Amino acid sequence: IKYISASVAVVLLMQSVWMGVVAEAIFKKQLPSLEKLAAIALIMVGTVLATGALPYHAGSIDPRGVVLGLFAALCFTATMFASGSVALHLSPEKRSQYMILGSTASVFALGAITQLIPYYAGIDLLGASFSQAKPFEFNVLFPYGVAAAVFGTILPPVMFNKGFPAVGIGMGSILSSMELPFAMLTAYLVLGDSITPLQLMGAVTIFAAILLLNYRAAFGKL
Numbered sequence: 001i002k003y004i005s006a007s008v009a010v011v012l013l014m015q016s017v018w019m020g021v022v023a024e025a026i027f028k029k030q031l032p033s034l035e036k037l038a039a040i041a042l043i044m045v046g047t048v049l050a051t052g053a054l055p056y057h058a059g060s061i062d063p064r065g066v067v068l069g070l071f072a073a074l075c076f077t078a079t080m081f082a083s084g085s086v087a088l089h090l091s092p093e094k095r096s097q098y099m100i101l102g103s104t105a106s107v108f109a110l111g112a113i114t115q116l117i118p119y120y121a122g123i124d125l126l127g128a129s130f131s132q133a134k135p136f137e138f139n140v141l142f143p144y145g146v147a148a149a150v151f152g153t154i155l156p157p158v159m160f161n162k163g164f165p166a167v168g169i170g171m172g173s174i175l176s177s178m179e180l181p182f183a184m185l186t187a188y189l190v191l192g193d194s195i196t197p198l199q200l201m202g203a204v205t206i207f208a209a210i211l212l213l214n215y216r217a218a219f220g221k222l
Contacts, residue, residue: 010187
C-alpha cells in the first residue's frame with residue numbers, strides 16, 4: 001500500500017483465486033473446466049475495472065504496487081496450497097502454531113534487514129526505497145500492534161485451519177472472498193480511500209466470478 005491504495009491492493013490479492021486454479025491444474029494434471037475458465041476471465045475483467053487499469057487510467061496505477069500486489073497473491077496461493085496438502089495429520093491448532101512461528105521469523109528477518117541493521121549497523125542492503133534507518137518504536141505496538149496481531153495474525157490461521165476442512169474448498173473460498181468488500185469498505189471508512197463506481201463494479205464482478213467458480217461445490221452440499 002506504499003504505491004497503491006489499500007482497496008486496489010486487496011483486489012490484486014484476490015487474484016490468488018485464478019492462481020489457485022492454475023496450481024490445481026498443474027499438480028493434478030487436469031485441465032480446468034469451462035466454468036473455471038469463465039470465472040478466471042471475469043476475475044481478470046473485474047481486476048481491470050477495479051484497479052482502473054484502462055488506457056485512460058493507466059497513469060494512476062503505480063506498476064511497482066501492481067507487481068508487489070500480484071506477488072502477494074502468489075504467496076497467498078502457495079500458503080493455501082500448502083495448508084491443504086502439508087502436515088494434514090497434525091491438529092489445526094498445531095498447524096496454526098507452525099504457521100504463526102514461520103510468519104514471526106519472516107517478519108523479524110524483514111524488519112532486521114529493512115530497519116534494524118540499516119540503523120544500528122549502518123548497512124543498507126535494499127536501498128533507501130525499502131529501508132528505514134530509524135530505531136524501533138515500541139509505542140506503535142500498543143495502539144495498533146496488539147489488535148493487528150490478534151485479528152491479522154493469530155485468529156486467521158486458527159479459524160482457517162479449523163473451518164476449511166469442515167466447509168470444503170468451495171464454500172471456504174466463497175467465505176474467504178468476503179474479505180474483498182469488507183476490506184474496501186474498511187479502507188473507505190478508516191483510511192479515507194475513495195472508491196469509484198468503476199472500482200465498485202470491478203469488485204462486484206470479481207465476487208460474481210468467485211461464486212461462479214464455486215457454486216456447484218458449495219451449494220451442491222446444502
